[in-house]
Amino acid sequence: MADVMIAAMPFTGHVVPLLHVAEALAAAGHRVRVHVGSHFADRVRAAGAEHVPWQRAPDFDERDLRAVFPQTGRGGPLGVLTNLEHVFVRTGAGQVHDLLAAWQRRPWDLLVADGFSTGGALVSERLGVPWASVSTGPLTVPSRDLPPPGLPLAPARGPLGRARDTALRGAFAALSRPLRTALRETRAAVGLEPGAVTLEQQWISPHLVLALGIAELEAPRSDLPAHVHFVGSFPPGGADEDLPPGWARALEAPRPVVHVTQGTFGTDPQQLLRPALEALGGRDVTVAAVTGVIGRDALPFDPPPNAVVAARVPYGRLLPRTDVVVTNGGWGGVVAALRHGIPLVVAGADLDKPLVAAMVARSGAGIDLRTGRPPARAVGAAVDRVLAEPSYRRAATGLAARFAAHDTAAEVVGLLERLLRDRAPVRRAGDPWGR
Structure with missing residues (x-):
């Protein structure tokens, strides 16, 4: 020892x-x-x-x-x-x-x-x-x-x-x-x-x-x-934890699930959460939004009816049900998504996040929005493209196989x-x- x-x-x-x-x-x-x-x-x-x-x-x-x-x-x-x-x-x-x-x-x-x-x-x-x-x-x-x-x-x-x-x-x-x-x-x-x-x-x-x-x-x-x-990478935790109230039923709907996260540092919801929820509120998807701040289970604006919001969520329960991740480019969240073969839309603002966004785009597993404050139309168009074009899922699945090795x-x-x-x-x- x-x-x-x-x-x-x-x-x-x-x-x-x-x-x-x-x-x-x-x-x-x-x-x-x-x-x-x-x-x-x-x-x-x-x-x-x-x-x-x-x-x-x-x-x-x-x-x-x-x-x-x-x-x-x-x-x-x-x-x-x-x-x-x-x-x-x-x-x-x-x-x-x-x-x-x-x-x-x-x-x-x-x-x-x-x-x-x-x-x-x-x-x-x-x-x-x-x-x-x-x-x-x-x-x-x-x-x-x-x-x-x-x-x-x-x-x-x-x-x-x-x-x-x-x-x-x-x-x-x-x-x-x-x-x-x-x-x-x-x-x-x-x-x-x-x-x-x-x-x-x-x-x-x-x-x-x-x-x-x-x-x-x-x-x-x-x-x-x-x-x-x-x-x-280590597997994300929480596979044996409960989802936040109301989430299990929302995620059972027969439509794609889009997870939106602002990460755990630089968590201003106006940067990514707001434009993402504005863009996705009118689409036939379920939006699983996470504020990243313990105790902040609500947003300073009204989420659309097809969204659920929580401060944190057990990734081990959420990611297996997720079709696309919209993220600010935090390395841990990006790696967790790719480990599950999930394609991404990345809005990297500062620190290493623009680099992470560029890496995802070069891998073919997602789209780099090239800004940390994207307009709603850019988020919506990127999510539509990732859901419609199988190449993104194929690239993410290939990377998941490398993680699984x-x-x-x-x-x-x-x-x-x-x-x-x-x-x-x-x-x-x-x-x-x-x-």
Whole structure:
């Protein structure tokens, strides 16, 4: 039995997959602790792990970042960089202090960190112990074959494309200078050489990267590190839970079911829920709308009669009945839909969501609306097209088969146990794209 510490950023989209990792490790007989904000304490304990709270790290609620980080809240690329600086990087020193205190109480054998957990990466470097990072979204591993991570652009083709990507990498380096400064200051604050690790390297374990997803969704690249492993995805929970009141009867109607979700972060219902409900209210479909905010079971506008609304819904019960998912592009929800072979309509606004939308479109499994605030007519036309053209369902079904080829829990535990045993980078065999 090993003692494992898991470090997660306190956002639902980050915590849920890390808790699946915790459950898998606990089921395999390992002792697990999870360092995350107090909002998730009960969920940590339900996963069979011990909660290690954020204390020196500023505890916050993802639904109101500005209460703790007044600099945040702006949209656009600069707003994303500001969020990364203050929420993800500058909290790193506090995370390290919390984790060092936990280490002094009981050292761990292995640390598993959310791919954006600055504290997890820094404390592992400081202690000199191996660690694994979990990619809870599209891969952010930089590549000479691709534009900078996070941009919703197709891979470069030919000399002009390569010149484009070189220019974009230079522009990103200039735009992210405050982020790089913040990282250097954070590293110095916890006793590490400020420039020893670059921004691009900081969140990527040199020992093992568990990429939640499949290679078929990612752009092929020639320089993917050998310790990056695609492991599929954990099944969505809730298969044995009840649907919200009134939902079971509504979903039994003999017509397509369209699930509409604003995700769990950036949950303004005016962005996607309102135009989607306006568009679908006059169609012969059942709309299953989720607000993404616990306690918000109603919308600030009247839903159409063919819609049901709830704060959250057990995906294990909903997705097997769903024909199309309309989403803001959160990675967890997109992967869950594709795991079930469901085509998508994606309205990605910021963070990695435009990239996710572009990935879905390139795969053939859905439509990228190219905005986070689509007009109702665009949502309606996209849903009509996805329902009418079988190619979208065929592409989604093909991706579902690739997900089904993975036993994610067993693969994750097996790879982590290899790292525990060998204390060296865990190399994969072969190329993920079969070249």
